[in-house]
Amino acid sequence: MNTVHxxxxxxxxxxxxxxxxxxxxxxxxxxxxxxxxxxMGGSRLWNLDQSRFSRESIPPALYLxxxxxxxxVEGLTRLMVERGLITAQELSDGRSRVPAAALPNVLxxxxxxxxxxxxxxxxxxxxAPARFAVGDRxxxxxxxxxxxxxxxxxxxxxPGTITKVHGAHVFPDANALGQGEKPQWLYTVxxxxxxxxxxxxxASAIYVDCWEPYLSPSPLGEGRGEGx
Amino acid sequence: MELRVxxxxxxxxxxxxxxxxAIDLLIETYETKVGPRNGAQxxxxxxxxxxxxxxxxxxATAAISSMGFEGRQGQHMVxxxxxxRVHNMVVCTLCSCYPWPVLGLPPVWYKSAPxxxxxxxxxxxxxxxxxVTLADGVEVRVWDSTAEIRYLVLPERPAGTEGWSEERLAExxxxxxxxxxxKAKAPETASA
Numbered sequence: 197m198n199t200v201h202x203x204x205x206x207x208x209x210x211x212x213x214x215x216x217x218x219x220x221x222x223x224x225x226x227x228x229x230x231x232x233x234x235x236m237g238g239s240r241l242w243n244l245d246q247s248r249f250s251r252e253s254i255p256p257a258l259y260l261x262x263x264x265x266x267x268x269v270e271g272l273t274r275l276m277v278e279r280g281l282i283t284a285q286e287l288s289d290g291r292s293r294v295p296a297a298a299l300p301n302v303l304x305x306x307x308x309x310x311x312x313x314x315x316x317x318x319x320x321x322x323x324a325p326a327r328f329a330v331g332d333r334x335x336x337x338x339x340x341x342x343x344x345x346x347x348x349x350x351x352x353x354x355p356g357t358i359t360k361v362h363g364a365h366v367f368p369d370a371n372a373l374g375q376g377e378k379p380q381w382l383y384t385v386x387x388x389x390x391x392x393x394x395x396x397x398x399a400s401a402i403y404v405d406c407w408e409p410y411l412s413p414s415p416l417g418e419g420r421g422e423g424x
Numbered sequence: 425m426e427l428r429v430x431x432x433x434x435x436x437x438x439x440x441x442x443x444x445x446a447i448d449l450l451i452e453t454y455e456t457k458v459g460p461r462n463g464a465q466x467x468x469x470x471x472x473x474x475x476x477x478x479x480x481x482x483x484a485t486a487a488i489s490s491m492g493f494e495g496r497q498g499q500h501m502v503x504x505x506x507x508x509r510v511h512n513m514v515v516c517t518l519c520s521c522y523p524w525p526v527l528g529l530p531p532v533w534y535k536s537a538p539x540x541x542x543x544x545x546x547x548x549x550x551x552x553x554x555x556v557t558l559a560d561g562v563e564v565r566v567w568d569s570t571a572e573i574r575y576l577v578l579p580e581r582p583a584g585t586e587g588w589s590e591e592r593l594a595e596x597x598x599x600x601x602x603x604x605x606x607k608a609k610a611p612e613t614a615s616a
Contacts, residue, residue: 203540204517204568211538212553214600218531220455225429230454230529231447232433239441248519264520264535266425273432282435291592296439305445312453315496318572346570348517350544362500362573382571384502389545398548401561405571 197249197342198349200256205350205393226265234270234349238303238311242275245372249344250274318366320379327408328383332358335414336385336406344372347410351402355414359403360384367407381408440513462493463576464597466526467608468590470503471581481505484576487524498525498574503582504567505578506604509564512577513550515543516569523574527599532597544568554605577604584611 203209231359235246251259251271259267272413276282281297303311328334338353339345362382370378385406389399436442466488468570470477480487484501488494501523504512516522517540522530533539542550547564551557558564567575579601585593588611 201518203537204515204544206537206541207545209538209541211534212536212542212550212605214533214554214605215531220459220529221451223426225426227451227455228429228433228447231450232429232436232442234450235442235446236436245510251519260537263498264532269425269429269432281441282439286435287432290434292435292438296441299441302441302443303446303483304443305449308446308449308453311496312450313495315494315499316572317499319500346518348568348570350517360502362571365571368571382573384573393545396545398546398564399544401565402544403565403567405569405573407571412502 197252197344198340199252200259201252202349202360204348210369212221221265226263229265229269229272233272236272236276238300238301238307240297241281241299243371245344245366245368246374247271247275248368249372250278262360263269266354319362320364320366320377320383322364323379326356326361326381328357328361328381328411328413330361333414334358334385334406334411336382336410337412341369343369345369347406348404350392351385354387354391356385356387356391356404358383358407359386362405365407367409369407382406383408383411385411437480454513454524454529460599460602461594462528463523463526463592463599463602465590466491466493466576467578467597467602468593470578470592471585472588472590477578480578488576493525497521497523498523500571500573501526501576502573503576503578504565504604506580508580509562510565511558512565512567512575513543513547513605514567514569514575514577515540517541517544518570521569521572521574523576526576527602531599551605554600556606569612573583577602579608582608582610590595596607 215286254270286293327356335355336352365382366377367380383406384403387402389397437444470480480503485504488501506512518534520530547566549566596609598606601608
């Protein structure tokens with residue numbers, strides 16, 4: 197979806213402001229928001245791509261004016277209301293009014309260490325040979341889906357070069373829609389900065405991880421910074 | 425937000441969806457156990473041990489896991505080697521992807537619109553915000569973490585640290601130097 201989470205290359209946001217000796221959390225509620233979001237992710241009622249899609253679906257003005265943990269709270273709340281786990285009325289006063297849903301899994305304290313150590317590998321068995329190899333010239337697709345994608349706008353319809361092949365990984369564009377994992381080959385693609393931004397950049401190259409459906413073969417000689 | 429989050433948690437606890445002790449444990453893990461000191465140990469070992477460095481650059485997931493750092497947000501690791509003519513910087517323009525097992529949770533600026541917007545188009549401008557200037561000829565490579573591959577920058581080892589132990593070297597490794605928005609500290613600034 198073309199919205200404000202896809203920030204790469206946007207301008208006028210001001211300087212980056214680092215904070216010396218920054219703590220992991222700045223407010224007590226951030227701690228609980230973080231813990232709840234990770235714990236509810238353990239319910240297996242939604243996957244990582246669905247939770248990202250939920251955060252991206254926050255209205256643009258609200259997204260940009262929210263701290264990152266507030267975005268997490270908004271995203272978590274949406275996922276739970278959409279799935280009927282909680283109601284808007286319950287949210288407003290914090291009291292349960294309808295029976296609880298049965299969760300496939302509750303992340304209890306005894307399961308935390310294992311869940312964190314285990315994590316969520318997205319590597320899956322390969323079902324077909326990789327279409328591209330290191331050194332291949334490719335061009336990204338020109339698509340603008342209304343749903344979730346991990347191909348940023350700034351590198352759509354651009355020439356690049358494959359620099360690494362990562363194996364087949366869960367495909368977010370399908371997984372976010374509940375269509376299953378549909379594993380696809382994942383590559384790192386190097387884009388010459390001039391091919392993305394013309395002369396208006398201080399970068400030399402941008403590397404983006406791209407799934408095979410984002411890529412097509414590119415005519416020889418295309419790209420390589422000719423816009424510089 | 426304080427009241428809103430408290431109401432949400434009491435609702436989820438009442439419904440049996442979350443275990444407050446699990447939330448406590450998650451918070452404690454990332455406040456006290458998992459943070460950039462993990463990554464600093466990895467970098468210090470790579471500076472000290474050529475065979476580990478080679479392993480880290482070829483298979484970062486396995487090399488890092490051998491030191492006990494693995495799991496959530498670090499299943500598929502890639503190490504990026506900085507050199508006199510190459511500087512790497514890591515960003516997630518779409519959200520906040522970050523290598524938790526080695527760096528902990530991301531700082532606010534990493535998740536902020538200014539960093540996510542500018543890192544891919546004007547990395548030298550971003551570096552200036554951190555007080556870092558690179559020579560003109562240095563190739564600046566920016567890595568956008570769009571998949572579940574997580575990147576760790578291997579900063580250059582500072583001069584004047586020959587013969588240092590891994591423990592001393594680790595003190596020179598800052599979080600920002602492993603994201604690529606900084607360099608490792610010079611030896612004279614280290615407390616040891």
